């Protein structure tokens with residue numbers, strides 16, 4: 439069986455341990471490859487390679503770094519199908535969905551191509567007589583990324599192109615469930631002539647993560663994953679003195695007002711709830727139907743849900759693939775059953791779905807549950823599967839209160855034809871990313887991405903301008919070039935401008 443190795447110092451490396459993990463084909467429910475699981479010595483080797491590379495890369499010109507990114511961007515476009523095929527095979531999402539992920543990730547590389555402009559400092563002439571000040575930012579050194587299974591190329595691309603363009607060197611610990619894309623990316627970076635050791639991949643699980651969090655030679659950690667692990671990563675890495683951004687899980691609400699175009703809303707709710715089998719951190723999982731919208735909306739969503747084709751991601755006819763593991767499937771099925779026991783109404787029940795020829799695959803059919811209450815686990819917990827819950831409220835105020843009472847604050851959307859409603863909603867919700875008639879408001883690469891509350895443990899959002907700030911630290915220089923003959927003007931008191 440194929441074995442996916444680490445990528446350290448510009449080459450595949452087996453490492454010193456003998457642990458491996460299975461990489462499944464979720465549509466067949468069977469292992470298709472194995473992946474090395476690093477121990478702390480393997481992480482140290484990767485960090486050592488990154489540290490050695492930083493001595494040169496951290497001093498390279500900003501134009502040469504930008505040129506690597508331009509070449510890398512071309513290669514991602516050229517190999518889009520290969521990347522999408524690997525992602526679909528290991529994650530289970532459809533090929534078209536995987537292509538979308540590659541494009542959204544490539545846009546971050548396009549942003550990073552602008553690093554000469556993005557990293558310009560500031561200059562002030564004559565801050566005191568004969569004195570000027572300028573500021574500029576420098577890379578941190580070795581930085582690390584720890585990423586989830588659900589976007590195996592896009593989420594790492596939120597991190598390393600910007601970190602590397604800023605002059606840092608990078609150690610990535612991708613999800614052990616679908617590590618193939620990060621290995622292919624290593625080869626694209628090599629083809630783009632990125633020097634060896636600037637981008638490294640250590641595959642692994644908690645052992646590798648803990649070694650990264652404790653490593654004294656890693657200056658900063660970017661993490662994306664579930665909330666409990668994000669909280670843990672943030673605590674442990676900050677205790678070790680690192681700069682940390684840890685993005686966590688989500689429960690994203692879509693509020694549908696009675697004045698909304700309900701056909702439009704239903705189309706978008708189905709796409710946002712069931713796309714990628716609901717395994718997107720920005721997936722809509724809770725529909726908040728306001729007033730008279732509810733009955734008609736539920737019926738329209740039901741009709742559309744029934745048309746969805748579920749099958750392997752490699753089949754062009756599939757709208758939705760399997761979930762990632764057997765454990766994920768069982769967890770989703772349990773939540774649906776619990777919701778039913780708690781008194782919610784199953785409008786579309788995906789529990790019994792069997793896909794012909796893929797009887798062992800990790801499939802769950804799209805599921806629609808109505809009359810969900812805020813104390814039911816189907817609402818309180820992040821299910822991360824193709825389950826759309828409908829809650830009913832009387833007013834916009836009640837809808838906003840409901841959204842704000844939820845501990846997560848990643849994304850939310852409102853469907854309405856009223857500008858006043860939209861403005862009230864966007865100003866009052868405690869959520870980081872908001873869509874107005876846009877169900878999955880993932881910001882473009884030139885904005886920054888990030889939630890609020892339990893969806894993030896960080897001072898900085900990820901990619902975009904905040905990414906450049908996260909991966910650099912500021913210096914301010916105050917300079918004077920006195921004439922030999924000039925009086926020194928030295929002050930023993932705290933100096934002030936003259």
Ligand code: NAD
Nearest residue numbers: 585586587612613643644647663664667685686687688719
């Ligand atoms: P996860 O938290 O299980 O894993 C994320 C990473 O942490 C992986 O690399 C994994 O190897 C590592 N990890 C897992 N358990 C660990 C432990 N006990 N100690 C140390 N490291 C550990 O998340 P996942 O299941 O891969 O991904 C799905 C989750 O990610 C969902 O909660 C989803 O909402 C979230 N997510 C959030 C965003 C965002 O931008 N906020 C984006 C994508 C995914």
